[in-house]
Amino acid sequence: MEGRSRQSTINSWTKPEEWADWTFVISQPGKFTVVAEVAGTPAASFEITVADQKLAGIVRQPGNATQFRTVELGTVELPAAGQGALAIKAVKDGWPPLSVRSVTLKPAP
Numbered sequence: 001m002e003g004r005s006r007q008s009t010i011n012s013w014t015k016p017e018e019w020a021d022w023t024f025v026i027s028q029p030g031k032f033t034v035v036a037e038v039a040g041t042p043a044a045s046f047e048i049t050v051a052d053q054k055l056a057g058i059v060r061q062p063g064n065a066t067q068f069r070t071v072e073l074g075t076v077e078l079p080a081a082g083q084g085a086l087a088i089k090a091v092k093d094g095w096p097p098l099s100v101r102s103v104t105l106k107p108a109p
Helices: none
Strands: 002-004 007-013 019-026 030-040 045-050 053-058 069-078 080-091 098-107
Touching: 019 098, 030 045, 030 053, 045 069, 045 098, 053 069, 080 098
Parallel strands: none
Antiparallel strands: 002 007, 007 098, 019 080, 030 069, 030 098, 045 053, 045 080
16 A cells, blocks of 8 residues: 555555455445546456445546546445445456555445
């Protein structure tokens, strides 16, 4: 991880067998839109798991490991307030390097 000002980034993630995971706490249950801020070459594929729900992500715009794009992955439902877990993993086939600046859960409309 590299830090820049107050924001950490997973830079040039090159080994598809590695992953990152976090725990989080939500105050109210509900549906959440999962958004990732990533940089990489087109076709960099990844998967995010939140509370046993998997969402696929792919970098579609032209770019490189320093041009971050916001990718909306879909929605998940968290049925109860409290602690949850989130993991981001590589899709191993043809894995190009990827950088991850953030993964956010936003209340869905």
